[in-house]
Amino acid sequence: MIHSLFLINSSGDIFLEKHWKSVVSRSVCDYFFEAQERATEAENVPPVIPTPHHYLLSVYRHKIFFVAVIQTEVPPLFVIEFLHRVVDTFQDYFGVCSEPVIKDNVVVVYEVLEEMLDNGFPLATESNILKELIKPPTILRTVVNTITGSTNVGDQLPTGQLSVVPWRRTGVKYTNNEAYFDVVEEIDAIIDKSGSTVTAEIQGVIDACVKLTGMPDLTLSFMNPRLLDDVSFHPCVRFKRWESERILSFIPPDGNFRLLSYHVSAQNLVAIPVYVKHSINFRDSSSLGRFEITVGPKQTMGKTIEGVIVTSQMPKGVLNMSLTPSQGTHTFDPVTKMLSWDVGKINPQKLPSLKGTTSLQAGASKPDENPTINLQFKIQQLAISGLKVNRLDMYGEKYKPFKGIKYMTKAGKFQVRT
Amino acid sequence: MTDSKYFTTTKKGEIFELKAELNSDKKEKKKEAVKKVIASMTVGKDVSALFPDVVNCMQTDNLELKKLVYLYLMNYAKSQPDMAIMAVNTFVKDCEDPNPLIRALAVRTMGCIRVDKITEYLCEPLRKCLKDEDPYVRKTAAVCVAKLHDINAQLVEDQGFLDTLKDLISDSNPMVVANAVAALSEIAESHPSSNLLDLNPQSINKLLTALNECTEWGQIFILDCLANYMPKDDREAQSICERVTPRLSHANSAVVLSAVKVLMKFMEMLSKDLDYYGTLLKKLAPPLVTLLSAEPELQYVALRNINLIVQKRPEILKHEMKVFFVKYNDPIYVKLEKLDIMIRLASQANIAQVLAELKEYATEVDVDFVRKAVRAIGRCAIKVEQSAERCVSTLLDLIQTKVNYVVQEAIVVIKDIFRKYPNKYESVIATLCENLDSLDEPEARAAMIWIVGEYAERIDNADELLESFLEGFHDESTQVQLQLLTAIVKLFLKKPTETQELVQQVLSLATQDSDNPDLRDRGYIYWRLLSTDPVAAKEVVLAEKPLISEETDLIEPTLLDELICYIGTLASVYHKPPSAFVEGGRGVVHKSLPPRTASSESTESPETAPAGAPSGDQPDVIPAQGDLLGDLLNLDLGPPVSGPPLAASSIQMGAVDLLGGGLDSLIGDTNFGVPPAAAAAPARLGAPISSGLSDLFDLTSGVGTLSGSYVAPKAVWLPAMKAKGLEISGTFTRQVGSISMDLQLTNKALQVMTDFAIQFNRNSFGLAPAAPLQVHAPLSPNQTVEISLPLNTVGSVMKMEPLNNLQVAVKNNIDVFYFSTLYPLHVLFVEDGKMDRQMFLATWKDIPNENEAQFQIRDCPLNTEAASGKLQSSNIFTIAKRNVEGQDMLYQSLKLTNGIWVLAELRIQPGNPSFMLSLKCRAPEVSQHVYQAYETILKN
Numbered sequence A: 001m002i003h004s005l006f007l008i009n010s011s012g013d014i015f016l017e018k019h020w021k022s023v024v025s026r027s028v029c030d031y032f033f034e035a036q037e038r039a040t041e042a043e044n045v046p047p048v049i050p051t052p053h054h055y056l057l058s059v060y061r062h063k064i065f066f067v068a069v070i071q072t073e074v075p076p077l078f079v080i081e082f083l084h085r086v087v088d089t090f091q092d093y094f095g096v097c098s099e100p101v102i103k104d105n106v107v108v109v110y111e112v113l114e115e116m117l118d119n120g121f122p123l124a125t126e127s128n129i130l131k132e133l134i135k136p137p138t139i140l141r142t143v144v145n146t147i148t149g150s151t152n153v154g155d156q157l158p159t160g161q162l163s164v165v166p167w168r169r170t171g172v173k174y175t176n177n178e179a180y181f182d183v184v185e186e187i188d189a190i191i192d193k194s195g196s197t198v199t200a201e202i203q204g205v206i207d208a209c210v211k212l213t214g215m216p217d218l219t220l221s222f223m224n225p226r227l228l229d230d231v232s233f234h235p236c237v238r239f240k241r242w243e244s245e246r247i248l249s250f251i252p253p254d255g256n257f258r259l260l261s262y263h264v265s266a267q268n269l270v271a272i273p274v275y276v277k278h279s280i281n282f283r284d285s286s287s288l289g290r291f292e293i294t295v296g297p298k299q300t301m302g303k304t305i306e307g308v309i310v311t312s313q314m315p316k317g318v319l320n321m322s323l324t325p326s327q328g329t330h331t332f333d334p335v336t337k338m339l340s341w342d343v344g345k346i347n348p349q350k351l352p353s354l355k356g357t358t359s360l361q362a363g364a365s366k367p368d369e370n371p372t373i374n375l376q377f378k379i380q381q382l383a384i385s386g387l388k389v390n391r392l393d394m395y396g397e398k399y400k401p402f403k404g405i406k407y408m409t410k411a412g413k414f415q416v417r418t
Numbered sequence B: 001m002t003d004s005k006y007f008t009t010t011k012k013g014e015i016f017e018l019k020a021e022l023n024s025d026k027k028e029k030k031k032e033a034v035k036k037v038i039a040s041m042t043v044g045k046d047v048s049a050l051f052p053d054v055v056n057c058m059q060t061d062n063l064e065l066k067k068l069v070y071l072y073l074m075n076y077a078k079s080q081p082d083m084a085i086m087a088v089n090t091f092v093k094d095c096e097d098p099n100p101l102i103r104a105l106a107v108r109t110m111g112c113i114r115v116d117k118i119t120e121y122l123c124e125p126l127r128k129c130l131k132d133e134d135p136y137v138r139k140t141a142a143v144c145v146a147k148l149h150d151i152n153a154q155l156v157e158d159q160g161f162l163d164t165l166k167d168l169i170s171d172s173n174p175m176v177v178a179n180a181v182a183a184l185s186e187i188a189e190s191h192p193s194s195n196l197l198d199l200n201p202q203s204i205n206k207l208l209t210a211l212n213e214c215t216e217w218g219q220i221f222i223l224d225c226l227a228n229y230m231p232k233d234d235r236e237a238q239s240i241c242e243r244v245t246p247r248l249s250h251a252n253s254a255v256v257l258s259a260v261k262v263l264m265k266f267m268e269m270l271s272k273d274l275d276y277y278g279t280l281l282k283k284l285a286p287p288l289v290t291l292l293s294a295e296p297e298l299q300y301v302a303l304r305n306i307n308l309i310v311q312k313r314p315e316i317l318k319h320e321m322k323v324f325f326v327k328y329n330d331p332i333y334v335k336l337e338k339l340d341i342m343i344r345l346a347s348q349a350n351i352a353q354v355l356a357e358l359k360e361y362a363t364e365v366d367v368d369f370v371r372k373a374v375r376a377i378g379r380c381a382i383k384v385e386q387s388a389e390r391c392v393s394t395l396l397d398l399i400q401t402k403v404n405y406v407v408q409e410a411i412v413v414i415k416d417i418f419r420k421y422p423n424k425y426e427s428v429i430a431t432l433c434e435n436l437d438s439l440d441e442p443e444a445r446a447a448m449i450w451i452v453g454e455y456a457e458r459i460d461n462a463d464e465l466l467e468s469f470l471e472g473f474h475d476e477s478t479q480v481q482l483q484l485l486t487a488i489v490k491l492f493l494k495k496p497t498e499t500q501e502l503v504q505q506v507l508s509l510a511t512q513d514s515d516n517p518d519l520r521d522r523g524y525i526y527w528r529l530l531s532t533d534p535v536a537a538k539e540v541v542l543a544e545k546p547l548i549s550e551e552t553d554l555i556e557p558t559l560l561d562e563l564i565c566y567i568g569t570l571a572s573v574y575h576k577p578p579s580a581f582v583e584g585g586r587g588v589v590h591k592s593l594p595p596r597t598a599s600s601e602s603t604e605s606p607e608t609a610p611a612g613a614p615s616g617d618q619p620d621v622i623p624a625q626g627d628l629l630g631d632l633l634n635l636d637l638g639p640p641v642s643g644p645p646l647a648a649s650s651i652q653m654g655a656v657d658l659l660g661g662g663l664d665s666l667i668g669d670t671n672f673g674v675p676p677a678a679a680a681a682p683a684r685l686g687a688p689i690s691s692g693l694s695d696l697f698d699l700t701s702g703v704g705t706l707s708g709s710y711v712a713p714k715a716v717w718l719p720a721m722k723a724k725g726l727e728i729s730g731t732f733t734r735q736v737g738s739i740s741m742d743l744q745l746t747n748k749a750l751q752v753m754t755d756f757a758i759q760f761n762r763n764s765f766g767l768a769p770a771a772p773l774q775v776h777a778p779l780s781p782n783q784t785v786e787i788s789l790p791l792n793t794v795g796s797v798m799k800m801e802p803l804n805n806l807q808v809a810v811k812n813n814i815d816v817f818y819f820s821t822l823y824p825l826h827v828l829f830v831e832d833g834k835m836d837r838q839m840f841l842a843t844w845k846d847i848p849n850e851n852e853a854q855f856q857i858r859d860c861p862l863n864t865e866a867a868s869g870k871l872q873s874s875n876i877f878t879i880a881k882r883n884v885e886g887q888d889m890l891y892q893s894l895k896l897t898n899g900i901w902v903l904a905e906l907r908i909q910p911g912n913p914s915f916m917l918s919l920k921c922r923a924p925e926v927s928q929h930v931y932q933a934y935e936t937i938l939k940n
Helices: A026-038 A076-094 A099-104 A106-116 A127-133 A139-148 A239-245 B003-007 B014-022 B027-042 B048-056 B063-079 B081-094 B100-112 B116-130 B135-151 B153-158 B161-168 B174-190 B201-213 B216-227 B234-249 B253-267 B275-291 B296-312 B332-345 B351-361 B367-383 B385-400 B404-420 B426-434 B442-454 B462-470 B478-494 B500-512 B517-532 B534-541 B557-564 B570-574 B625-633 B645-655 B663-670 B676-686 B690-701 B837-846 B864-873 B924-939
Strands: A002-009 A014-019 A048-050 A055-061 A064-070 A178-191 A197-211 A217-222 A231-233 A247-250 A255-264 A274-280 A289-297 A305-313 A318-325 A329-333 A338-344 A353-360 A372-380 A389-395 A402-417 B715-718 B726-735 B738-747 B757-760 B784-792 B805-811 B816-822 B852-857 B877-884 B887-895 B901-908 B915-921
Touching (some): A002 A026, A002 A076, A002 A099, A014 A026, A014 A099, A014 A106, A026 A048, A026 A055, A055 B296, A076 A127, A076 B216, A076 B253, A076 B296, A099 A106, A106 A127, A106 B063, A178 A389, A231 A239, A239 A247, A239 B234, A247 A255, A274 A305, A274 A372, A318 A338, B014 B027, B014 B048, B027 B048, B027 B063, B048 B063, B048 B081, B063 B081, B063 B100, B100 B116, B100 B135, B116 B135, B116 B153, B116 B161, B135 B153, B135 B161, B135 B174, B153 B161, B201 B216, B201 B234, B216 B253, B234 B275, B253 B296, B253 B557, B296 B332, B296 B557, B296 B570, B332 B351, B332 B367, B351 B367, B367 B385, B385 B404, B385 B426, B404 B426, B404 B442, B426 B442, B442 B462, B478 B517, B478 B534, B500 B517, B517 B534, B715 B816, B837 B877, B852 B924, B864 B877, B864 B887, B864 B924, B915 B924
Antiparallel strands (some): A002 A014, A002 A064, A048 A055, A055 A064, A178 A197, A197 A255, A217 A247, A217 A389, A231 A255, A274 A289, A305 A338, A305 A372, A318 A353, A329 A338, A372 A402, B715 B726, B726 B738, B738 B784, B805 B816, B852 B915, B877 B887, B887 B901, B901 B915
16 A cells, blocks of 8 residues: 655655655655656656665646655555545645645645555545545634634544445535536547547536535436446446436535546547647748748637637747737747747637747758647537536425536647647 | 744754743643644654653643644654553553544554554554444554554464454445455455455455445455456356446546456456447446546556557457547657557558558657657558558658658668568668668668668669678677678678678678677678588578567467456556566465356367366466466577577576475475385485486386376367467376376467477476477478477476466477466376385374375276276385275375375275275375376276
């Protein structure tokens, strides 16, 4: 099981260590540093590193490496999933997960880590339960604690811990009972030079914010449940009911949680809402190359595309770019060679474009590779797969809750090759 | 106010200051001080000097303070064991606390204090907590047993905690079940022999019920535990699969992958005609695809596993090629894995798409990735024959880009394509030659030189090209030098008139001016060949080369099967069995896929009993692949590039350590107290050379040995489909004191087989080939050859399971193959196995009664004399015969090659075809096999 955890910042300092079994010397991280040095970028450090006596499994998030040390054969996915859970928990507790924040809250971090694992076995990883055991720091609580001398460690056994619904605490009370669901779809796509789709898939999630009194039992049904053939559920969802009736039936956790994530990969179901017209060429350093990008909508079902940001990593040889956008702002970082164009909304009557010239460094030859264009965008009130919630019903409680459903489509890893 | 304030006091008297604060009367001040101590600890500062002061704060009602002190204790107790005792009382008291949270906390913390003296005090509270009314305490206590076991395993066993833990598997609370399983799995890992997790259908049912209700982490433990279970039939396998399938929709990827493991393993038992089998296959694809949309680290582990799954069951993901297409901002480790899987999934149907992608990747920025992509194009060409032409033209396009490393990589793979499809794409050579000057990497230069040499007759200026390389001969790397030497010799043999000068130049460069022994040797060999027999030289140098195939990068099937059992573990990330990398080889139990059921026995089921196998023993033998690979592959049986293979392998066999550490396993335990007559035997193992001699002498004293012992008919050991066309059947014989393995090799492939060699893994009786495997002529297709391979018993010894299991590796020019077989024990019965009468009586009494084993031999129509004669010819000697109450009692003895005596009493009632056999031996584990030998001999 998980032996120890080291938190390492991008400059290679270990700023926190936690051991759940015997203490493992921090010199074990030298193997990690070696790998870190070999990898050109932090993202490229391999997640599994063998050392003579241990294995180092790491995740890289928020510019921090979370390195777990294990000694025996442990499923690596288990460790990596757990590490991600640790990061999520920190984020949940402190709002952001960064080195200064962790250092500021080191004792809470330590207490939380101690609650999450026992001897390397996961103990409490649901944030609902953790928050009952160790209350997250708030300014108000710090003040109250200093006055009254009370602590932020709960002294009651978390109620949900052992019930049939471990994800929900008992005795929840609200004056306003509300249940909100967000259907968020991200399109991952690769579009080739000529504009045709190489791959496209939709990663969808339904995130919920449920604040309901008592033990409500909810059912959520869809207009077109057939779309969902590849789904992962929150443990609260009754799988049998889904299998037989295609209805989501569950007792929700209290607060925010991810009810469902799904995956639509059948090509014909994935509509591509934008297109990019591009003409990028480089010339030898003596003359200027031409550069032109136009972004336009297609298949948006009448909705507006907003929050469009175009980024592209230019080849090393590019010295500078002189460009004029028809709308929005653009930057080109001559050090990292990153071009970024914040477009904003797309107006179908007047398509946004970015035109200008590129110059190469003196003596640099024409670059071999073509830059790939990365696209971000948002479309409100649209689930691009066409998924629609039919109705939400509540059983088990008497009051009438307020219900709300929101749809949104975003670009995930949306790439256009040039 | 934040915790960072705890870091600010780095003054000299820090420890002193903290000490004062810890002893303060004010609660608040105390707590702040402890927090400072913890903060220092987390960043690795040594604050152990404060131990007594911190422990003094432990007796408090404040839960947070208590927890903080516990945190401190866990970290430093080991360095201050005597001080840690001070804490024991508080722990014991807390274990009685009315608040279950405190009870659990106490038992949890005690287990983390790795001090022997404390663990003794832990036992009583732990026992109580294991039976606590509150499941939260029980589940914490279950983990505590694992902790305690890690500190003091003996104590845990003596206190009977393991049994309590096993009982917890039937607990009413699913979390307790999950933690009990997790704890037992961890304990079992350090004790591979213990059958702690002996699962039966009832406990499986309990686990499956708990699976639905416990936490995600618990589900992982339970699924991993289920994967070790072997269902008794396909119906049970199917019902488990049905109950596990819902886990594929879990949000936690580790749960999904563990469920995939269970399904992949149990699927092996399902018949392919079953509707359910098809349904299951369809259900497996979506969750695997979903894993690829997770974080990159998760993707990496998933991809490594998918790589295995794709090799085992390509049908699952054959339509999902596109999800493996690379995004330009994927981390490099994900890119490389995706690329590898793309090639494995490439087929005629999707090759166009794959090639278009690969060409795209070849223009990316990352040099490593670009190289790999170019290589991938070559692999596609070799894998999908119809695409070869397209691949070559893609490669030519890439060469036109003139990007240096792309060109070099392309030339290296084109060389491979030439090897696979000779005389097909030579038209491109001209283009390749244009890029000669830009090649600066040894591998690319060597590849180009190989191409020039191989096709010298079609390249007009081949001599000029090669000469240009020769100018800087000494600056080249060895790889290039060797290739250049061979290429020029090839050129000379093809165009002798114009190139005599060139060849002399290179030969003198290689032999006289070089320090490299390989280069010199190769130079001399060519020189002598050319000067003595140019015709022979032509045959050697310009010999037809074997074709290369795409199989070279596949994982060997038996290893693959083992790895499938390890899906989701580190083994699956490394693609090595755990025995290959787990530290010290401790606790490695080999896993294997369940054998296919009879209903599905078809072409895919070579592991079921071949016809004629004796008494159905054969299918039980599941070779321990890891051992085979570990022991045999290290000896490098791989196809030797040059040099006579037979000589090479026989030398390697000699290198096997003859008296390896394995001796202690069987002989060591059993030889103590062996009667004097046998005392010579252990000595014999020390001096293996003498064994042949003593056998010869024994022959004179032996009676009726000349007829030789019973020989079983040949059985198929290695079916052709598992060995790329080589079928091996065989049997064991013992004649006049020597054992041999009679083999029949059949070539069912379409190509000639040569270079045979054989090697045995270490085995219980040290059986080893006494001579190399001699197959004189190459084995042409459909030809069969009979060989008798003499064996001796002086090889290394390692106890096998079953005892008479023999693992064999056979090599030929195509590959190395592994199989295992059971040898009948009677080939090991030596000719001097007749014991003196007195000695027999004394020994019989001397061996404790619990070592006696009783067997019944049914349906044996022989009378006493005939039976005795038959047994005698197989070296089972009758020492005395008595008639008691109408029954014939035969007292017999036999001796095994390693000096173990077996005494037997055979009771025969005239007219009754059932014989009673009692065996007594100091090594009772051989009895079962001796009985089988009896039965085989008597019934044939």
